[in-house]
Amino acid sequence: MTQVENRPLTTTFGPVVGRPIDRVDGTAKTTGAAHFAAEYPHADLAHAALVFATVSRARITGIDTAAASAVEGVLSVITHLNAPPMKPPRPVNYMNLSTLASGTSVNYLNTDEVHWNGQPVAVVVAETLDAAHEAARLVSVSYEELPAAVDFAAEEGNATPEKSTPMSSGSAKKGDAEAALAAAPVSVDLRFTTPGHNHNALEPHATTAAWDGDRLVVHEGTQNVAWVRDQLAWRFDVPAAGVRVISPYVGGAFGGKTTIWAGTVLTVLAARVTGRPVRMMLTREGVYRTVGGRTPSTQRVAIGADTDGSMTALIHTSVTQVGRAGGGPEQVTSQSRHLYDAKNILVQQRQVTLDTLPNTFMRAPxxxxxxxxLEAAVDELAYELGIxxxxxxxxxxxxxxxxxxxxxxxxxxxxxxxxxxxxxxxxxxxxxxxxxxxxxxxxxxxxxxxxxxxWQLPANVTVRLSADGSVLVRCGFHEMGMGGATAQAQIAADALGVPFEAVTVEYGDSALPTGPGAGGSGQTASVAASLLEACDKLKRSVLALAARSAESPLRGQRLSDVRARDAGLYRADDARGESYAAILGRAAQVSVDAAVGSDTRLGSIVGQAKFLTKFLLENRRFTxxxxxxxxxxxxxxxxxxxxxxxxxxxxxxxxxxxxxxxxxxxxxxxxxxxxxxxxxxxxxxxxxxxxxxxxxxxxxxxxxxxxxxxxxxxxxxxxxxxxxxxxxxxxxxxxxxxxxxxxxxxxxxxxxxxxxxxxxxxxxx
CATH class of the missing domain: 3.30.365.10 (Aldehyde oxidase/xanthine dehydrogenase, molybdopterin binding domain)
Incomplete structure (x- = not known):
């Protein structure tokens, strides 16, 4: 797990939330000390490379691996003909959010079916990276091609209404927007298109996997270590407790590393087949072929208004694509439900299913x-109105x-x-x-x-306060370059009244209390909610220790009557109090711990239920x-x-x-x-x-x-x-x-x- 000890940035106590504090991982990253997924040493490490399908929809009729196998250093060429069985991805279940993490529904190398141009059809494992790539180029695959729909523009007319889910709605309306548009004195009715986009993070996807019996360690650049752990445990039929996913540093992600893609699964498969640690580093082309991106779209935005600019009608409809083997809704009309006070509103999202790589999350999907x-259409309306x-x-x-x-x-x-x-x-x-x-x-x-x-997601957090005034925060959240560990250290420092440099944060490891994925711009708020609750629990425990002593100035005080500052608890009325060191020393305790959430099976179920209940209730009350x-x-x-x-x-x-x-x-x-x-x-x-x-x-x-x-x-x-x-x-x-x-x-x-x-x-x- 990653443990970041904060550098001294101040010699004084006081609020640090809001201050422009340097990132605690800055030195490690700028000096090269930070290890990314493809930089962890393993004895006897082998390297893997993928072979990509060159057709969009087909059945494999033959694979010639002889030339590839003859390359010096090649250990194995794994295809659907010799790959051990894996479980297919599970259907989505909102009581188990990790089921959202399968990037596609394909059971890689356990099928002879091809679902998109670029789907991996073989993986080569070799002693060296060069040998793996050379051999991959020599694998020859023949296909029986099947009818395929791959042209988004041509298939747009076949789009069907997007189904609503507990997390998103495919349509909404107020009044009769079409009639109001027709009657509006001033209107615009416009068509917009956007192309597909692909992920280009500074660090391409990479996986290092090592088996020890049924126990698995994976170094992975991911936005959700818990989801990767649960997916791999399911696919390879091993206990989740025996899978450890380590991801302390992620070189950019923006949504593309939220779900689990072919490279990860097949690296773990290759390690199992060869009995050796295996590393796969996707080439830039490999990312395009196997990792989903943003869907293309066509959109209609129509706005009607009175001559004074008051909107009488707002219509926003969209068509996006999903893959036949996966993909999800793109909330194209999300903002159009909230930004303008039009008297009549209609939003509708439709989808067309293609034989292409499934789409996935991409920054602000x-x-x-x-x-x-929407905003270009509003600008056009402004010109029409002269406003x-x-x-x-x-x-x-x-x-x-x-x-x-x-x-x-x-x-x-x-x-x-x-x-x-x-x-x-x-x-x-x-x-x-x-x-x-x-x-x-x-x-x-x-x-x-x-x-x-x-967004606010579930987060399990533990906090330990030691007698020397140091604080340890543990949560399996993620650092992709946004300064997550720094922010949580600032929050903990203020909550407990300790200097920023006294806080150490452990993160980026599935062995830690389960944290939220880094997505939806919700990680900081999600972890902060649990961290603040844990800090309050910890302060109650410390106050209870103080209250046992007749000499303590905190005796008889409630938590609401004290303040955490100067590495201790102090009465709010007259500032009398004690340091944490004094309180814990008198109680002969070296530390005090507090936890929020549980990673037991029952605890996980309760946590998911609480999250969904809170999400649905708040969604009814607020925007x-x-x-x-x-x-x-x-x-x-x-x-x-x-x-x-x-x-x-x-x-x-x-x-x-x-x-x-x-x-x-x-x-x-x-x-x-x-x-x-x-x-x-x-x-x-x-x-x-x-x-x-x-x-x-x-x-x-x-x-x-x-x-x-x-x-x-x-x-x-x-x-x-x-x-x-x-x-x-x-x-x-x-x-x-x-x-x-x-x-x-x-x-x-x-x-x-x-x-x-x-x-x-x-x-x-």
Missing amino acids: GESIGTFA DPIELRMRNEPERNPIDGKRFAHRALREAYARGAELFGWSARTPQPGSMRDGRWLVGMGVASAYHPA KAAAGAQFCEVRVDPDTGEVRVSRWLGVFDVGTVINAKTASSQLRGGIVMGIGMALQEASLVDRRTGRIMNANLAEYHVPVHADIPPIDVFYLGDPDPTMPLGLIGIGEVSITGVAAAIANAVHHATGKRVRDLPITLDKLL
């Missing part, structure tokens, strides 16, 4: 592409959730726009498209709303979300169509910020990813074969430093009273609205509307 269409785009949004800002009238747990979008307009200099914008220039460059300014729901205002300035070359983002400001309503430095970094990172989505990123799929044609970073373009302007971020810092410490979530909200703000700015600069991402040169010439 649904809202990232949904806000592009400033910010003013139009404010005229339609709801007091309650528009569809069902639920209260907003927290909402300060008006304040975000007001602050952003002032800081960005929005008043200097002239509204006429093409009216602003800087030399030969056309200049445009655009805005859009950001929106992402707030919880982070929001913000994105301000963008672009420069467009009128001759070449080149678009340069020249200035950016994001103002966000994200509740309490735990660490000012890491929060700003997270918000900037989301904006950078949104710029890539707007201007560059697209997975190009051959409509005949379903094969991704640009499965590499040479042809799948992502932003580089030269593409990114100075990015200013500002957060309001207003706590959400329904969330632990008032924090919401920041990992995903900042990508939402980005593409729309750029598209709106491009229109302001050029007068041209681009409704199909990415915004490339050809669409402006």
Whole structure:
């Protein structure tokens, strides 16, 4: 397990939540001391490489492995003909959330069926990485090809309504939006498209697996060690207690490492077959072939309004794809249920099933592409009405959730726009498209709303306070670069009144109390809720120890009457108190422990039941979300169509910020990813074969430093009273609205509307 001991950053006690404290893992990462999944040493380590199917839907009729087996150093070539049996993935069960973790329904190498172009059909294990890859290229596979549907555009007409689940709804309505649209004095009715996107984390997927009898150790870059543990235990029919997944550092994930993909399963299979530790490092192409990405979409956004800008109708429908072998809903219309106070609303999501690699989570799934269409349509309506785009949004800002009238747990979008307009200099914008220039460059300014729901998941936490004043926090949460361990150390330090440097955090290991996955921007809030509860339990225990002594100034005090500070408990009325060392020393105890949650079978069931009950009850009472205002300035070359983002400001309503430095970094990172989505990123799929044609970073373009302007971020810092410490979530909200703000700015600069991402040169010439 990863244990991070905090560096001394202050010599004084006092609140540290909100301060820009350096990440506690910073030194390990910058000096190379941090070990990622492919960097753990094992004696007698072998290496594995995958062989990918080159057809979309088929049955394998033959595999020739002779040439591959003859390569020097090859230990085994595993195919469906010789692979030991595994259990297939389990159906989804919301009382066992780990069933959500199977990236596909395919029982790899236990079937002769091919479900998408790129599905692994063999794995080669060799003494060296080079030998494994050389041999993999020599495996020859023949197929009986079957009819396949791989063209999203051609299959769009076959889409069916998305089914609702306990976690998401496929449709919602208020009134008769179509009739209101037809009767509206002013309206827009628009079609938008977004392409598929693929994951390109700095660290490609990698797995190192070692068996010892029926016990398994896996080093894995994952966003959910508990889900990986449970999935592997099921697939290989071993007790979950005998599977340990270690993931202290993850080199970026953004959703692609939430579920368990072929590389992980087949590395563990290869280790079992060969009886040796095995490592598999996916190539960049291997990630594209075997790890799901964002689905393409077509969207309709239609808005009707009175001449004063009051929205009378809002319609947002979408079509996305799932794979025949898996995939899940993309909440494209999520934000359209909440952002505008239209009198009549209709949202509907539909899906088309294709013989392609199943889609999966990708930063702000649904809202990232949904806000592009909605916020670009609002901008078009503003031009139709002759109203400033910010003013139009404010005229339609709801007091309650528009569809069902639920209260907003927290909402300060008006304040975000007001602050952003002032800081960005929005008043200097002239509204006429093409009216602003800087030399030969056309200049445009655009805005859009950001929106992402707030989540809180189950988290088991233990806290130990030792007599020397040190604190140990243990929870199997994840560190993907966002500073999770630093944030939880800050929370514990303030809760217990100890210096930040006194707190040690253990995380990233399934042997620890089960933590939440790092997804949905919910990890910090989820762990914080349990951590605060555990700290309160611990303080009660310490107070009970103090109360046993007649000499203690804390005798007779309740927890509500004392404060934790200066590494001890003190009366709130006259500040008399004792240090933790004094209290524990007098009681002859070296430490005091507190726990929240249990990893026993019964404890897990109770925990899941509590989570679902709380989720459903709160969902009936409140709408919880982070929001913000994105301000963008672009420069467009009128001759070449080149678009340069020249200035950016994001103002966000994200509740309490735990660490000012890491929060700003997270918000900037989301904006950078949104710029890539707007201007560059697209997975190009051959409509005949379903094969991704640009499965590499040479042809799948992502932003580089030269593409990114100075990015200013500002957060309001207003706590959400329904969330632990008032924090919401920041990992995903900042990508939402980005593409729309750029598209709106491009229109302001050029007068041209681009409704199909990415915004490339050809669409402006």
